Amino acid sequence: MSRDKRIFIYGTARSGTTTVLSALNSHRDCLILSEADIHLHWDRKGFSKTFNLRKWEEGTLFSGKGNILLSNIDESLTGAEALTRLQRTYGYVGDKFAVGPGRVENTQILGFLATHCFDATHIVSVRHPDSNVESLKKMFPEFSYLNLYQHWINSFIIGYIIATSFPYSYVVFHDDLNELTMQRMASHIGLELALPVGCIGAKFWKTATAPINLTEEEEEKRAEAISYFDLIQVNYDPETFSIPVINRNTTPGGLISEHFTAAVKRSNTDYVMTSLNPNSNTESNFVTSLHKLELDQRLGSEEAFDLARVAVEQFPQSDRLNYLYGVILLLRNSTPSVAITHFNTSLALGGDRFWNLIHRAQAYLQIGDAQSAKLDIDEATSINPTSPQVNRIKNLIEESVDSNTPSK
DSSP states (O other): OOOOOEEEEEEETTSSHHHHHHHHHTSTTEEEEESOOHHHHTTOBOHHHHHHHHHHHHTOTTSSGGGOOOTTSOTTOBHHHHHHHHTTTOSEEEEEEEEOTTOTTHHHHHHHHHHHOTTSEEEEEEOOHHHHHHHHHHHOTTSOHHHHHHHHHHHHHHHHHHHHHSSSEEEEEGGGOOHHHHHHHHHHHTOOOOOOTTSSSGGGOOOOOOOSSOOHHHHHHHHHHHHHHHHHHHTOBTTTTBOOOOOTTSSTTSOHHHHHHHHHHHHIIIIIHHHOOTTOOOHHHHHHHHHHHHHTTOTTSHHHHHHHHHHHHHOTTOHHHHHHHHHHHHHHTSOHHHHHHHHHHHHHTTOOHHHHHHHHHHHHHHTTOHHHHHHHHHHHHHHOTTOHHHHHHHHHHHHHHHHHSOOO
């Protein structure tokens, strides 16, 4: 099973998403649309007509590759069908989400991506709250600084969930963007960019200081936003463009756990749950429900176990369901040998090789078979040598071998 070549860029408005979009779209085999609202038109016909009319009305049609006229896309196609059609011409396709204040679908985007695009590539663009908010204030002067800092926090939480929950996710910082950074990040995706030296970088950015005359409430909100930004920047890995999952109960400000929980609940309500037909146990619905539990950090729960067991019984030839069932069994640390069987089935059915190997290696470790675990992790390394998961499993294998080696 080849890697999903859809790319989705997410960030607060004015956070560098357009810079990332333009850099990736400079590759002849890449077309990421610019704010096509694909999440609102995924299953709706007439996507290309709506996109073309909107760009015409905005005056942005032909203003860049992401605003290209979709003249070759039949107006009867849905958003999902339109992306598939575009992949006949471009290998990599997708959409950019640059969310401004006052838009209510922020968490709908999260639910959409989790439901339909979980295995796609996700790039999260993050900008320092002060400079981001100052730029937002110029674009949206009707919003107070309190509103704008709160919007930054809300968008940050969604971006954090994407960056730490989706398998192929990358984080870029606005102030670190330059042609070399973009080239390195794009190489992780499989795109080799040839960007002119100095075409993007700090010389183009305007460094903003803290807004003056903030109210006490606005100062508190600003401090909260900055604490989140500092936390992920300190823990950021510039080689893999990743951030670790941070203990949400001990983060500065003390509210990230509350925000995270609220965001997931809103996502479930706004998109995932409304997209499911409770009377229709389709393969897609089972996968969606399990991804919902994964985002809610309950994939190891009894509910997830029962759901996955029924799903695999009904759809034994589903590579995704066999993989998810194996992961659930692994998380429950109960029957690793059965988990291995389901990973084997998923691989035989064409499931994602990297993630099946990663989890099967962990299952082998649980049954004490370090040799088989090493074979799996070696192959996984050849697929994605920069993955943090690879190094983590390697360390576990070394610890297992050391513990079983008799001392002299």
